[in-house]
Amino acid sequence: MSDATALRADAQKNRELILSAAEALFLEKGADVPLEEVAKRAGVGIGTLYRRFPTREALLAATSNERFLSLAQSSRARDPDHTPAEAVRAYLEELASNTSAYQSLAASIGTVIQCGTPGCTAITAEGHRLLQRGQDAGTIRRDVTYEDFIYVVTAISIAIEHDRSSTSRIRHLVDLFLNGISVTAPDAPPIPERVDVQK
Structure with missing residues (x-):
């Protein structure tokens, strides 16, 4: 050698x-x-x-790599059996569950997934794909971004960190978010476009 x-x-x-x-x-x-x-x-x-x-985030990304790769793979495999909205729901639930794997991971997940590991790259790409798929299908509002997904996953994960018995509420909390980003019924008032206010 x-x-x-x-x-x-x-x-x-x-x-x-x-x-x-x-x-x-x-x-x-x-x-x-x-x-x-x-x-x-x-x-x-x-x-x-x-x-x-x-950085700590780089170490967290490395320890989460296999979980993120598996999540992205299983998410893509669901396509034939799930509507775009169902696929987004499953993705968000699994990402929130994975973000809760370590106490205090939730607070830095937004930085962790930008670390460029194969798992981080895969999970981010899958989230963007599902968001675009939902918007193309007309089930998710056009003003929703992938960053919105991460903000909500962060909030849900922080919430259940303080009450480990509430992990069963992930689905309920994800549903509340999805109700907010879903395109309204045809006879409902239109959703206003996002407006940037100049100060």
Whole structure:
């Protein structure tokens, strides 16, 4: 084994140790656990941790990578059996549930999903696809953005963080949001366009 190969193998081992330690501690103590504690449990220096994961959000994105990839894959697989509105509902419910995997993750999920991991990229692309599909089908208002999805998922996840017994309410809370973004019936008053007020 060459020195370069040995270094790569050592770096990969350290990465796996950090991710394993982070996953365990995030589940035990929440996403805001001190990163020094993660490094200590992984058996590496804090500098080693930061070289591989320069921010807490980058580490959270890495530990969430497989869950996000799986969520995006299962969401796309639902297309044949779900209407656009049903697919958006299922996506939001699953994303809220995943965002609640670690205590305190919800507060930073908007930043976490921008970290560029395969999982973050996949979950974001899937959300944009479902939103466009719903708007093209005429079931979701045109002024709704993917950022609106994330704001609502954040709010729902923060709400259930403080009452773990309320996780069954995710569907109810998602439904309240979907009722607000759904296109109104033909005989209902039109929804006003979003207006930017100049101050």
